[in-house]
Amino acid sequence: xxxxxxxxxxxxxxxxxxxxxxxxxxxxxxxxxxxxxxxxxxxxxxxxxxxxxxxxxxxxxxxxxxxxxxxxxxxxxxxxxxxxxxxxxxxxxxxxxxxxxxxxxxxxxxxxxxxxxxxxxxxxxxxxxxxxxxxxxxxxxxxxxxxxxxxxxxxxxxxxxxx
Numbered sequence: 001x002x003x004x005x006x007x008x009x010x011x012x013x014x015x016x017x018x019x020x021x022x023x024x025x026x027x028x029x030x031x032x033x034x035x036x037x038x039x040x041x042x043x044x045x046x047x048x049x050x051x052x053x054x055x056x057x058x059x060x061x062x063x064x065x066x067x068x069x070x071x072x073x074x075x076x077x078x079x080x081x082x083x084x085x086x087x088x089x090x091x092x093x094x095x096x097x098x099x100x101x102x103x104x105x106x107x108x109x110x111x112x113x114x115x116x117x118x119x120x121x122x123x124x125x126x127x128x129x130x131x132x133x134x135x136x137x138x139x140x141x142x143x144x145x146x147x148x149x150x151x152x153x154x155x156x157x158x159x160x161x162x163x
Contacts, residue, residue, distance in 0.1 A: 005022060005023055005024065006021065007019075007020065007021060007022070008021075008022035014036065014124070014128075014130055014131075015035075015036035015124070015128075016035050016036065018031055018034075019032050019034065020032055020045070021045070023047070026048035027048050028046060028047060029044065029045060030042075030043075030044060031043060031045050035112065036112070037125075038057075039057050040055075040056050041053055041054070041055050041056075042054055060083075101125065102148075103146065103147070104116075104148060105148050106118065107148055108142070108148075109146045110137075112124070112130065113125055113130050115133060115141050115145065117138065117141070120133045121133075
């Protein structure tokens with residue numbers, strides 16, 4: 001990153017882009033991180049550290065740390081279903097995409113890419129490397145994310161957290 005003061009832009013190798021105020025080449029002041037999947041994080045930054053901010057999903061849902069009532073308890077509707085109503089009866093809505101994206105065999109759709117539990121690598125939907133999952137993210141993905149539709153007996157045997 002160049003030493004920059006004033007307004008600046010920076011694009012990370014993952015495709016995430018920062019637009020906002022900078023000081024000495026660091027995020028400083030008001031700025032927004034735009035993620036490749038359409039989500040964004042608006043914050044007040046101080047010497048590269050977010051001090052106060054808000055996260056908004058690509059569908060317009062804004063994350064709240066208190067009184068969060070989305071996808072909890074018995075209400076498992078997608079945000080778009082809350083805003084626009086349920087789709088006609090038929091095949092369950094698996095994702096907010098129509099039709100749902102095709103997940104590679106043995107992998108999970110973890111929200112910003114595909115996760116292979118055997119290699120513990122998350123790749124972007126276009127195939128580029130995003131990151132290696134740590135134990136906590138690995139366990140979360142196995143518990144909560146959608147697995148590719150496989151024939152019985154073809155499911156991988158992912159390991160649980162490394163001890």
